[in-house]
Each structure stands twice: as C-alpha cells, then as structure tokens.
Amino acid sequence: MTTRMRRFVETDTGHRVPNHKSKCRHMHGHRYRFEAEIEGDTVQTSGVSEEGMLMDFSDVSSILMEYVHDVIDHAFVVYEGDELAREACERMGPDHRTVVVPFIPTAENLAKWAFEQVEPHITSTYGNALKLVAMHVRETPKSIASWIP
Numbered sequence: 001m002t003t004r005m006r007r008f009v010e011t012d013t014g015h016r017v018p019n020h021k022s023k024c025r026h027m028h029g030h031r032y033r034f035e036a037e038i039e040g041d042t043v044q045t046s047g048v049s050e051e052g053m054l055m056d057f058s059d060v061s062s063i064l065m066e067y068v069h070d071v072i073d074h075a076f077v078v079y080e081g082d083e084l085a086r087e088a089c090e091r092m093g094p095d096h097r098t099v100v101v102p103f104i105p106t107a108e109n110l111a112k113w114a115f116e117q118v119e120p121h122i123t124s125t126y127g128n129a130l131k132l133v134a135m136h137v138r139e140t141p142k143s144i145a146s147w148i149p
C-alpha cells in the first residue's frame, strides 16, 4: 500500500525541435504543465501541520515554482546544438530570456530535466519515505510525456 500525490505548475515557454519533419521545427511556444508525482507514507506525527499528508501541496508548489517555473517561464529553451535558434536568441540581446540546454527540448526531455531539477528538494522531514516517482509534462491538451526513472 502506498499513497501518491500530484501537484503542477504551468509555464509559458518557447522552444523548437530543430530536426522535426513538420511544424515543430519552427520557433513557437506552449502553455506547459509540469506535474510532480510523489509517493510515500502519510505523516503520523501528532499535531504537526502535515499530519495525514505526504507533504504540504503548497511546499511542492514552491519547489516547482523555484526550480522549474522561475527558470523557464516566458523564456525560450534552446538546444545547445541548435546554432540557428541560438543565434536568433542572441540577436535579441542580453535581456532576452534564453535557456540553453544540452538536449532537444521535446516534452519527453523536458520531463527528465524537470525531474532532475525537483528531485533533490523532495525531502522527508518526518521520515515518511517521500520519493519523487514521476514528472509529467503536458505540452498540449492532447500530448503528455512522463519521466519515470
């Protein structure tokens, strides 16, 4: 038996998939949803704020905000090997929000990236074996990718 919880944040983020056979090679953006899925035991410590919870939803939200949302919201995520798009972002000047990553920014790769951003911050304050088990990324209402290590 186990308990799981999920919480998401949303970002408005630009990207492109440089080798894509169709329209995804154009510079464009999505309203992304990054949803962390956490597993563990509910807190049994009597009288604490988290009694009966895995973790406070607002604490999960704060982690997602700091390490995912605040990094890529209203930014353009560009693959380091995508020279054309990097050049275009550089032409926008130093104030342009560009995030260079070592992978093609597909939903699948962004899910793995976001997992790695969040995972070190999911800690079991009450020894209740909390574990980030998945990161789900919704790129469009019909398209969702998950990273489950």
Ligand SMILES: [Zn+2]
Residues within 6 Å of the ligand: 015, 016, 024, 028, 029, 030
């Ligand atoms: Zn896209």
